[in-house]
Amino acid sequence: MLAGRRVVLGVTGGVAAYKAAYLARRLMERGAAVRVVMTESATEFLGPHTLAAITGTRPVVDLFDADDVSPHTTLGRWADAVVIAPATAATLARIANGLAEDAVSATVLATTAPVVIAPAMHTEMWQHPATVANVEKLESFGYHIVQPESGALAAGDVGIGRLADPDLIAGAVAGVLPGGPLIGVEVLITAGGTREPIDHVRYLGNHSSGKMGNAIAAEAARRGAHVTLITAGPGIDHPRVTVVPVETAADMAEAAWSAAVDADVAVMAAAVADFRPANAVDGKLRRSDGPPTIDLEPTPDVLAGIAEMEDRPFLVGFAAETGALDEAIAKARRKGVDLLVANDVTAPGSGFGTETNQVTVVLPDGSTDPWSLMPKSEVAERLWDRIAELRKREGTSN
Ligand code: CTP
Numbered sequence: 128m129l130a131g132r133r134v135v136l137g138v139t140g141g142v143a144a145y146k147a148a149y150l151a152r153r154l155m156e157r158g159a160a161v162r163v164v165m166t167e168s169a170t171e172f173l174g175p176h177t178l179a180a181i182t183g184t185r186p187v188v189d190l191f192d193a194d195d196v197s198p199h200t201t202l203g204r205w206a207d208a209v210v211i212a213p214a215t216a217a218t219l220a221r222i223a224n225g226l227a228e229d230a231v232s233a234t235v236l237a238t239t240a241p242v243v244i245a246p247a248m249h250t251e252m253w254q255h256p257a258t259v260a261n262v263e264k265l266e267s268f269g270y271h272i273v274q275p276e277s278g279a280l281a282a283g284d285v286g287i288g289r290l291a292d293p294d295l296i297a298g299a300v301a302g303v304l305p306g307g308p309l310i311g312v313e314v315l316i317t318a319g320g321t322r323e324p325i326d327h328v329r330y331l332g333n334h335s336s337g338k339m340g341n342a343i344a345a346e347a348a349r350r351g352a353h354v355t356l357i358t359a360g361p362g363i364d365h366p367r368v369t370v371v372p373v374e375t376a377a378d379m380a381e382a383a384w385s386a387a388v389d390a391d392v393a394v395m396a397a398a399v400a401d402f403r404p405a406n407a408v409d410g411k412l413r414r415s416d417g418p419p420t421i422d423l424e425p426t427p428d429v430l431a432g433i434a435e436m437e438d439r440p441f442l443v444g445f446a447a448e449t450g451a452l453d454e455a456i457a458k459a460r461r462k463g464v465d466l467l468v469a470n471d472v473t474a475p476g477s478g479f480g481t482e483t484n485q486v487t488v489v490l491p492d493g494s495t496d497p498w499s500l501m502p503k504s505e506v507a508e509r510l511w512d513r514i515a516e517l518r519k520r521e522g523t524s525n
Pocket residue numbers: 317376395396397398399400401426427428429430431443444445446447
């Protein structure tokens with residue numbers, strides 16, 4: 128039920144913190160990847176090493192953690208859902224008032240993912256008007272509160288305020304996650320035109336704007352996928368899209384080959400330079416030195432590297448052509464892709480920098496499906512429909 132979902136578990140300082148270890152397990156048993164963020168006081172009740180051993184990653188406790196310059200925003204963006212369990216009265220107050228004073232409240236403020244809060248505290252604290260008002264406020268933010276139960280509390284007390292059962296909390300997390308046909312699917316997209324340095328100020332480039340790749344990334348994220356967008360262009364801002372900015376074909380290859388290991392689908396929409404200056408000049412070439420001779424050498428073929436991978440993702444290539452489809456059909460076979468999107472960049476309204484595109488989908492069996500001129504966002508929609516159809520035929524579950 129939580130397969131492929133990313134859950135950030137926030138643990139704050141109360142005796143019920145030990146139950147967070149059970150919750151982490153319950154979430155993982157349901158298929159979620161779990162990362163933990165704790166307050167300093169939570170570590171008094173439950174050792175971070177316990178949660179590290181369960182989840183496989185070290186909990187974030189300190190916002191000034193040397194490994195990451197901004198751990199709360201990293202976690203907030205990574206999360207498909209954030210769950211705080213147990214949440215103390217102080218934590219409720221901090222989050223209700225936007226006080227990002229510790230790693231847990233800062234992470235909640237830094238996320239756009241749904242938030243589940245499971246409070247635990249003594250009865251008097253739970254029923255205090257300040258806590259009641261804070262809970263109402265948190266509900267008004269759209270946060271889901273898992274009500275505490277009645278039972279044994281700290282220091283031998285009994286009453287309402289005991290943390291809800293971890294299974295119930297895990298169920299609440301599953302309940303707040305948005306659905307979509309690409310939920311749990313890892314997508315890798317390359318976009319934009321690479322720039323290959325000639326000297327410190329000049330480069331060899333092309334006219335690609337990155338708009339087609341961005342539209343494909345936005346549509347995948349809208350359908351629920353986690354997207355890694357490796358781009359030499361401007362990128363997009365979406366909570367489920369991780370943008371990896373690159374400049375050169377070599378940078379793009381390195382980033383794409385490492386991301387492809389985890390990808391289910393890879394869409395190579397980038398216009399990658401096929402050649403780069405063999406000896407880029409460190410400083411600036413001078414006019415007074417006369418016209419330079421620039422020797423070129425081949426760049427790595429990003430797509431080919433993925434096509435050769437043993438357990439490769441479903442692979443979509445692009446082909447910017449300037450005439451008949453023959454070359455695109457040959458390319459679909461030669462490149463080892465599952466689908467090739469060919470476009471005639473010389474056709475009006477099509478190709479580089481435009482908001483629209485006219486493409487032909489080419490399959491390795493040589494079949495072609497020409498689509499009419501349409502906005503790039505619509506090309507992206509139809510492309511994901513087509514990918515879904517082909518993956519289903521292959522027997523891929525999602
Ligand atoms: N591609 C790539 N790395 C390269 C060159 C191309 O990943 N170094 C990818 C593109 O992103 C695209 C596909 O390969 O998805 C086809 O690109 P294209 O330039 O049309 O193919 P080439 O093999 O370079 O063919 P040609 O230059 O002969 O048209």
